[in-house]
Amino acid sequence: MNESVLVTAEELRQSLAGDRPPLVLDCRVFRGGGEPCDRRYLPGSLSLDLERDMSATPGQGGRHPLPSRENFTATLQARGVTPECSVVVYDDNGGQLAAARAWWMIACWAGHPDVRVLDGGVAAWEAAEGELVATAGEIEGWSHWSPSFNDDALVAVDELDEKGGQLIDARALARFRGIEEPLDPVAGHIPGAISRPCVENLEPSGRFKSARQLADELPRSEVLTAYCGSGVTACHDILAYAVAGLPLPRLYAGSWSDWIRDPSRPIATGE
Known part of the structure; x- marks a missing residue:
């Protein structure tokens, strides 16, 4: 597999324990609105929501139009995303909802050089005996990255x-x-x-x-x-x-x- 776009659960466990852990973004989609009260996260992961963070208002451009460059830049900055820090995105649908969308938006559109998708998502993480925690991580600080968007x-x-x-x-x-x-x-x-x-x-x-x-x-x-x-x-x-x-x-x-x-x-x- 192309290691530049996928990461295994074991590889992610090792990198999270290393000197330069990646920024991990939870991109799961929960049908029916809202989030389950028992939602659990990969340790330190931050939420990147399809409706709120990865889409503009439905209408012109379809049900999930892309946000403006300015709004998505602010979203990335608010999570501390910089080109110097690797990013891992995950969901619980094999990347379909909506880790692949996050990968495309951050890597292909915004031009971040190191974004990978957790192969197999939450299920693979649990199968590798990865820990899940009750609360999302805390943002350590805003970034000042201004992506060069590739339209x-x-x-x-x-x-x-x-x-x-x-x-x-x-x-x-x-x-x-x-x-x-x-x-x-x-x-x-x-x-x-x-x-x-x-x-x-x-x-x-x-x-x-x-x-x-x-x-x-x-x-x-x-x-x-x-x-x-x-x-x-x-x-x-x-x-x-x-x-x-x-x-x-x-x-x-x-x-x-x-x-x-x-x-x-x-x-x-x-x-």
């Missing part, structure tokens, strides 16, 4: 025809085919897209497949753009390309929830 990693909806290349849809196959749509008011997919459900990037254990297996499975094209329902699990597909050591697709951040805001845009169903 070339993004494709806007009006650029898809010219710059999007081959579209990859990270949603479940039933949603891609238009058989069901639990989150958005219209079912189907963007015409010309191919399906690569993000869950197929993982082993049954919730850890990523090997780099070789991913390289064999992932769609190839000279230009690729990943999307999903709202720009979250699409980042998991992009992360899979990084694990495989392949060139990264761009992200259509608004994704399906943005595409269907204009009723004149075409919709495909089936394969």
Whole structure:
């Protein structure tokens, strides 16, 4: 596996006990709103919330539009993120919700040089006998980092025809085919897209497949753009390309929830 984007639970345990421990960010998504009263954290980890920290207000740009550069810079500074300190992000869904989104935003968009995803998330940490604690860590001090954002990693909806290349849809196959749509008011997919459900990037254990297996499975094209329902699990597909050591697709951040805001845009169903 590409060590620059994934870290094992044992590797993380060792680095947390070292002289320069990484900054650890908890990116778990809890359905139904709010957090469970028995939520437990990796020691010292800080919360990075999908709705509050990694998204702007739903509407223009879909259900989870990216925050402004200024707002995300403030979010990173408030957690003490600097380029000199490595960052580890984790969730409890194999990176799907929403550690891969955090990895993409901090590494690919904001340009941090050392961001990794805990492979297997909380389950892998527990399996390695890692400790969980009842409270999140405390921020030790604000940083003054001003990221140089890379908007070339993004494709806007009006650029898809010219710059999007081959579209990859990270949603479940039933949603891609238009058989069901639990989150958005219209079912189907963007015409010309191919399906690569993000869950197929993982082993049954919730850890990523090997780099070789991913390289064999992932769609190839000279230009690729990943999307999903709202720009979250699409980042998991992009992360899979990084694990495989392949060139990264761009992200259509608004994704399906943005595409269907204009009723004149075409919709495909089936394969």
